[in-house]
Amino acid sequence: MEKILVRGGSKLHGSVEISGMKNAALPVIMAAMLVPDECIIENLPAIDDVATSLEILRRMGADVTMLTKTSVKVNAKNFRPGESEFDLVKRIRASYYLLGAELGRFGRANVGYPGGCDFGSRPIDQHIKGFEALGAKVDVEGGYIIATTSSPLVGKKIHLDGIPSVGATVNIMLAAVMAQGTTTIENAAREPHIVDLANFLNTCGADISGAGTSTVRIRGVKQLHGCTYSIIPDMIEAGTYMIAAAAAGGSVTVTNLIPKHMEAVTAKLIEMGVGIEEGDDWIKVERTDKLKKVNVKTMPYPGFPTDVHPQMSVLLCLSEGVSFMTESVFDNRFRYIDELRRMGADVKVDGKTAIFEEIEGLSGAKVTAVDLRGGAAVIIAGLTAAGVTEVDNIQLIERGYDDIVQKLKDIGADISKKVTPEPEALPKAN
Ligand code: UD1
Numbered sequence: 001m002e003k004i005l006v007r008g009g010s011k012l013h014g015s016v017e018i019s020g021m022k023n024a025a026l027p028v029i030m031a032a033m034l035v036p037d038e039c040i041i042e043n044l045p046a047i048d049d050v051a052t053s054l055e056i057l058r059r060m061g062a063d064v065t066m067l068t069k070t071s072v073k074v075n076a077k078n079f080r081p082g083e084s085e086f087d088l089v090k091r092i093r094a095s096y097y098l099l100g101a102e103l104g105r106f107g108r109a110n111v112g113y114p115g116g117c118d119f120g121s122r123p124i125d126q127h128i129k130g131f132e133a134l135g136a137k138v139d140v141e142g143g144y145i146i147a148t149t150s151s152p153l154v155g156k157k158i159h160l161d162g163i164p165s166v167g168a169t170v171n172i173m174l175a176a177v178m179a180q181g182t183t184t185i186e187n188a189a190r191e192p193h194i195v196d197l198a199n200f201l202n203t204c205g206a207d208i209s210g211a212g213t214s215t216v217r218i219r220g221v222k223q224l225h226g227c228t229y230s231i232i233p234d235m236i237e238a239g240t241y242m243i244a245a246a247a248a249g250g251s252v253t254v255t256n257l258i259p260k261h262m263e264a265v266t267a268k269l270i271e272m273g274v275g276i277e278e279g280d281d282w283i284k285v286e287r288t289d290k291l292k293k294v295n296v297k298t299m300p301y302p303g304f305p306t307d308v309h310p311q312m313s314v315l316l317c318l319s320e321g322v323s324f325m326t327e328s329v330f331d332n333r334f335r336y337i338d339e340l341r342r343m344g345a346d347v348k349v350d351g352k353t354a355i356f357e358e359i360e361g362l363s364g365a366k367v368t369a370v371d372l373r374g375g376a377a378v379i380i381a382g383l384t385a386a387g388v389t390e391v392d393n394i395q396l397i398e399r400g401y402d403d404i405v406q407k408l409k410d411i412g413a414d415i416s417k418k419v420t421p422e423p424e425a426l427p428k429a430n
Helices: 022-032 048-059 094-106 125-133 166-176 192-203 235-248 259-271 306-318 337-342 372-384 404-410
Strands: 002-007 012-017 038-042 063-068 071-075 108-112 137-141 144-148 157-159 182-186 207-209 215-219 228-230 250-255 275-278 282-287 295-297 323-326 346-350 353-357 366-368 388-392 414-419
Touching: 002 372, 012 235, 012 404, 022 038, 022 048, 022 071, 022 094, 022 166, 022 192, 022 235, 048 063, 048 071, 048 094, 094 108, 094 125, 094 144, 094 166, 125 137, 125 157, 125 166, 166 182, 166 192, 166 215, 192 207, 192 228, 235 250, 235 259, 235 282, 235 306, 235 372, 235 404, 259 275, 259 282, 259 306, 295 306, 306 323, 306 337, 306 346, 306 353, 306 372, 337 346, 337 366, 337 372, 366 372, 372 388, 372 404, 372 414, 404 414
Parallel strands: 012 250, 038 228, 157 182, 295 323, 366 388
Antiparallel strands: 002 388, 002 414, 038 071, 063 071, 108 144, 137 144, 182 215, 207 215, 250 282, 275 282, 323 353, 346 353
């Protein structure tokens, strides 16, 4: 069993380079399945979710060759639609993009119910509504989602309900890209990864406009062709390192990011008294003083990202006075709070809001990565804590962070990975 050990107290200095964005790379990899030709995808993050996505495509007949650690050649000419391997698809959320992609290319899909982080219930009713509007029949049977159509999909106007769903927007784009006529998604998600997916598909010959606004228009094309495409930088990884620097103190330049994508995070750090300097593709974060209290509410892009919520909460633990974190995207994203409590956080959860009282400081403890970003949060907490923090369940962190241990070490953190024996099973009670 691997663990991450963090000894708190070292200030961070230097620069850290951001990798390609997980939540753009995964839909682009699945979108490559729509193309019966060679696609080269560059600037991929070296993370487990990317490896799992590529393995799913490979096992379904695509030719997948890693060219470097961060670029891959995918040729899906021989991709065979059919039952995807349950063990692989349940590891990641993004496996449900196979549904839209297979439906778009073959008119049928059969995909195991996806996995991903546990934030309470994560329904897929909006995905299904979109597929049905395009003319597919969708059934859920034995843990599989089965979508079929006997005639070509036909473009429609689809109004997504509720919080604009990233997953539903992506899936409908994938299904509609070769449908007959025009599909319009209203109340579409506006995240930068939606724009990245549209750019990839358009480079392959698709006709998509409006990505990045709440109305995305997809005019169906007959066929897609191969291309070479580079994934945008990961705004969530960038936010994680910006917050790590603000928590631990010191001065860190986070490079290879898009400052525009970071505005919601940057604004909150400035409100807390953190020094921020920006260039074309970098942000320097400097913290010398006590953090001021702040209230944060997660919202779809361009609001404060839910995927930066747990990391930001560490700063709220450390701020003067009382700070509030309201989660408005997911039902239950507070499972990491118990881990912060083990480290001395004084926090109450009331419905969708966590209330952080001022404390002297955190102290090292044995904690668990309850999910991907919750895992990043306890590492950041460990950077500031007195003594050693031992984080287990780190495979959840490695699903989405490209070498977080080395990147933090390179900016001065006292952090390492340790292999420890599996705990002995407890004797069975009589
Ligand atoms: C994606 C990201 C995840 C991020 C989230 C929000 C990937 C692989 N994952 O997840 O990291 O936290 O966007 O930015 O890109 N909903 C429904 N019905 C649906 C679909 C969603 O009610 O059919 C609800 C969800 O429960 C949630 C909200 O809509 O409350 C937003 O979810 P969504 O944007 O779809 O998240 P994911 O695509 O699963």
